[in-house]
Amino acid sequence: MQSKVHNPTPWLQGFGLNHAVEVQGATGTLYLSGQTATDADGHAMHAGDIVAQYKLAWQNLVDALDSAGMTPQNLVRLNFYTTDLDAFVASAEQTMALHGAAGAQISATLLGVERLFDPDIMIEIEGTAVA
Numbered sequence: 001m002q003s004k005v006h007n008p009t010p011w012l013q014g015f016g017l018n019h020a021v022e023v024q025g026a027t028g029t030l031y032l033s034g035q036t037a038t039d040a041d042g043h044a045m046h047a048g049d050i051v052a053q054y055k056l057a058w059q060n061l062v063d064a065l066d067s068a069g070m071t072p073q074n075l076v077r078l079n080f081y082t083t084d085l086d087a088f089v090a091s092a093e094q095t096m097a098l099h100g101a102a103g104a105q106i107s108a109t110l111l112g113v114e115r116l117f118d119p120d121i122m123i124e125i126e127g128t129a130v131a
Contacts, residue, residue, distance in 0.1 A: 001025045002025055006020040037060075078106050
């Protein structure tokens, strides 16, 4: 598999994101359902702390990738759903760095929502990975 990023304008790269990711020669695609800041039993963790929630949701996503024999380097797209857009943007410097540190080259979409499955959950991350 080979991937190539496309950035007609550079502003997203400041967040470790890309306008588009082109993939050629992939043999499999993994669609990851939304990952949240929950423990192994599905209980919400870190109420009110979007950074801690983001880090746990990201780790849960990485664990799902690992179970499929993939790593963050296989990610091509993430969708972020948040109940607090202002907190998400304010914490972006801390949270977006996780992707780059893991070697992910992704395109992304950010969506503000009224609530997620649990009222204490502030962030949900869904993804697509290819190998």
